Amino acid sequence: CHLICVSKALDDAYKRLTQSDSKSLLKKYLTQEIYDELKQKQTPTFKSTLLDCVQSGMMNLDSGIGIYAPDPEAYSVFAPLFDPIIEDYHMGFTPQNSHPPLNWGNLNTLVNLDPQNKYIISTRVRCGRSIEGYPFNPCMSEDHYIEIEKKMENIFQGLSGELEGTYRPLTKMTKCEQERLIDDHYLFKEGDRFLKAAKACRFWPTGRGIYMNKNKTFLIWVNEEDHLRIISMEPGGNLGDIYRRMIEGVKAIEQQVSFSRSDRFGYLTFCPTNLGTTIRASAHIKVPKLSSDKEKLEAVAEKHHLQVRGTRGEHTESEEGVYDISNKRRLGLTEYEALKEMQDGILEIIKMEDSL
Ligand code: ADP
Ligand code: CIR
Incomplete structure (x- = not known):
């Protein structure tokens, strides 16, 4: 039936x-x-x-x-x-291709994208991880959400140094606090209609929350689109340092829990756009001349394998001329190559803006 x-x-x-x-x-x-x-x-x-x-x-x-x-x-x-x-x-990842092994690369070759602070407001690098032994959102029980959250709360207690911080479950936050964190680009939004229709928001807010270090440069989202989103962000364009901090976080978590990985697709995620490295390195950038024609900006981005999003993330519009520009593909290339693709494209965009 x-x-x-x-x-x-x-x-x-x-x-x-x-x-x-x-x-x-x-x-x-x-x-x-x-x-x-x-x-x-x-x-x-x-x-x-x-x-x-x-x-x-x-x-x-x-x-x-x-x-x-x-x-x-x-x-x-x-x-x-x-x-x-x-x-x-992912631009040409065919059924004959396999995702390469993890390779964070040589961090010294990643630069400050905007040393004079002229164009970039902030930079963020995130990756997604699924925890081995658990299905994705639509097949998760309420107990799965609670179990994953408990497991992560224990792991968070062991994070130290720059990564040391606090876990805030949504169940213990006021709406006002949540809205503030969303407006400031730290927290995931609630009620995404794409995720809702995919049955990814059942039992909300159970098991969902955010871990933040003291100065909010290292964050972990728990049980939103993926079991984990590990995020590093800060004002300015210091890509190398931001990436380094995310890697430290991933390594610290990985010592305590196994991630789901497939030989063909690399790290497994709920959405096929995130498979492989799962990395999205983005700059919040203002390039008024180049973006006076949105189509032109889109064309330049596409040429450099970049994706343009609005100020509040995917499916949002640009506010006050701020665009979120990131690497588009994440599968079939290494972590380092994904970062390098973003760096090369953003540097080119800045060069173009300068020349206009
Ligand atoms: P994701 O990165 O998880 O795919 P979104 O596109 O929804 O998802 O973005 C999540 C949040 O991260 C949004 O609030 C977005 O504005 C914020 N964000 C993305 N890139 C940056 C950045 N470079 N600086 C500040 N905030 C950013
Ligand atoms: C869409 O198809 O537009 C949405 N389902 C989002 C797709 C990619 N975004 C994502 O994984 N966050």
Whole structure:
């Protein structure tokens, strides 16, 4: 009965998608042939269906991607759909490719992107990690959320030096405190409709929270889109130092807990855009001349494999001319190469702005 209901809901949603003018990668790659091949399939352990993968993109026709993996097995069971989407987003990572081993690289080659503090307001590097033995959001029980949070609270108590800080669970924060932290770009927002439709916000706010060091330059998000988001950020453009701090954090956590990693996809994440290195290195940057024409900014960014987001993150608009510009691909290249791609592109953008 469950499968018949799923099948009907899926058929209806697929029809709406095909008739829409959605620009998502989901619409581009979910052909009738692939749809027919996958619509009866389920993952072996968690019994996730095609509907579980695509419901966010089908409910939000303005999605850029439109698909999430409800559990790690979904990447292989629904490979005929995930593979072309992954290849498109990560620019040529084909089913024959494998993600390289972890390589943080030589940090001394990463520079201050804006030593005169003319353009860059702040820089942030984040990575995502899933904890081995747990599924992704849509398949997690309330106990899973509580267990992961408890495990992390214990680990946080052992962080020292620059990483030393405090864990704040959402359940013990006022709305006002949360809003303040969101406005200041530290905390994840609540009620993301893309995540909600993907069933990633169940039992909210249970198990969700943020760890922050004293000066809020090192942060860890717990149980938002991924089990962990490990973040380093500070004002200015000192990319090398910001990256170094994130690496220290990752290494400290890794001593206490195992992360899910696959030979083909590297570190596993809920959204296929984050697979591999999972790294997004971003600058909050003001380039008024270059961005006087948004299309021109987008074109320059694309040429350098960068992505432009708004001031409050993905799916938001630019405020007061501030853009969030980051590396787009994270899979099929090393951690260092992802950082270098961001550095080279941002330096080029600054050079262009200077010359205008
Ligand atoms: P993610 O980086 O986790 O993919 P978002 O695009 O939603 O997700 O961004 C999360 C938050 O991080 C948002 O508040 C965003 O404004 C903030 N942010 C991203 N890059 C920077 C930066 N360079 N400086 C300050 N805040 C940033
Ligand atoms: C979309 O398709 O636009 C959303 N599902 C977000 C996709 C990529 N972002 C992400 O992983 N945070």
